[in-house]
Amino acid sequence: MSQTMQTRYLMAALVALTYLVFCVMTFLRHRRAQQLQQVEWGTVQATGPQTVLVVFASQTGTAEQLAWQTAQSLRSGGLVVRVLPAGQLTDADLQATRLALFVASTTGEGDAPDDASALARQLGSSDSAALPDLRFGVLALGDRSYQQYCAFGHALHAWLCRRHAQPLFDAIEVDNGDEGALRHWQHQLGVLSGHSDEADWSAPAYGRWRLADRRVLNPGSQGDPVFHLSLTPLDLPSPEWQAGDIAEIGPQNSVAAVDAFLDAIGRQGQSLRAALATRLLPHEAGQLAAVRSLPDPELLAALPALPHRAYSIASLPADGALELMVRLMHLPDGRAGLGSGWLGLHAQPGQEIALRVRSNRSFHGPGDDRPLILIGNGTGLAGLRAHLRERVAAGQRRNWLLFGERSRQYDFFHQQELQDWQAQGWLQRLDLAFSRDQPERIYVQHKLREAADVLRQWVQEGASLYVCGSLQGMAGGVALALQEILGEHVLQALAEEGRYRRDVY
DSSP, X not given: OOHHHHHHHHHHHHHHHHHHHHHHHHHHHHHHHHHHHHHHHTTTTOOSTTEEEEEEEOSSSHHHHHHHHHHHHHHHTTOEEEEEEGGGOOHHHHHHOSEEEEEEEOBTTTBOOXXXXXXXXXTTOSOOOOOTTOEEEEEEEEOTTSSSTTHHHHHHHHHHHHXXXXXXXXXXXXXXXXXXXXXXXXXXXXXXHTXXXXXXXXXXXXXXXXXXEEEESOTTOSSOOEEEEEEEESSSSOOOOOTXXXXXXXXXXXXXXXXXXXXXXXXXXXXHHHHHTTBOOOOSHHHHHHHTTSOHHHHHHHSOBOOOEEEEOOSOGGGTSEEEEEEOOBOTTSOBOHHHHIIIIISOTTOEEEEEEEOOGGGOXXXXXXXXXXXXXXXXXXXXXXXXXXXXXXXXXXXXXEEEESOHHHHOTTHHHHHHHHHTTSOSEEEEEXXXXXXXXXXXXXXXXXXXXXXXXXXXXXXXXXXXXXXXXIIHHHHHHHHHHHOHHHHHHHHHTTOEEEEEO
């Protein structure tokens, strides 16, 4: 062999060895970082009913990474978290906790990741113990180009339902790392932890919209005001959407809040004021002291961007505007909520609004003329209203709405429109539950039970059920009523067929 060839082989071997060492070191650093993170969080040994169990089934590492991000979000809200690979999950773990979140990848045509093969074999079992005290959520990762899209995540969701565990929301599908779906998951984490100010894992690519109109839907109500907002796009072509889709809003701090922060740190400057409008501003004395002496660039770098706020879209593109229904929320200290305060109080008509439309396939309409039963409360009417408009436009009359709020006199949102649809035959049935109009509280789940025979008949005729509204209270009460009326197995079958869908928050 020539000297030249020997040199080439030697160089190739050195390159291969260098790459191998690099891979090993990278793996070791990654594993060491996880171990340190586990020790810091106390997640390795943390057990008990109050511990949130985060389980990942990962083939390439994406699900594992998202599981750790999930744990970090929950821990920011003060929750105790235990992170566990699916291969180490035992039935005792599920029995011991009250809240479990699963991040589950699907490989190939519907297969489970290798590390979840033992769990996958359990999914077909019919003799597993019931889990009536377990609430759960599933983040299903997949690739829509495969026929069995997110199949393992959905199989896991169905298995837990068959064991009488209670789903917090429908499985959230993530197509090839779709950032919008991940923000939806992060939103649900904020609801669970009560910590909704964490910066987005990925910031939405907002478009420019104009606040064209805002009016209060419930003047005189004892509840917080609900605003109906109309927004029109400033960028062309106008984005398309369909019933069930979501508007992600980029909120801003009020001018008064920015000025108060600048006064607290002894700073001025118009350019700084504009940048601070989209930053999360500290309020506590210790936090203010920590940033007071920072130069402007470092100050802005130290303040995270405001997280988005998501709202169901209440209109269709053919209506000429993107419409929302937003209830004014309040923080524990009395300040207006971040998104509702911006849209309802601080933004002025004509002002530019940062907005991104996000597809929400899991809440799109049936796509045919089957009967449709819509159930919701409060501002959940927004998503249901869009579905009704879509059905009316398509000439589909087999529609039934069950809606609940506080008072018929003040809180019957879009009353004239709904009653007109009923009179014209677009709403074959309209059941209303106004909880404060009589001594005993009446909610939509009570109306469902009163109409149990009719509900069963509609379902036998092929009806789909769509639920939109608050996760706390309404969603659980409606789920329990539907189980009583239809039977748990029937309701689970409807969910697996895509005929029982929920958009709850």
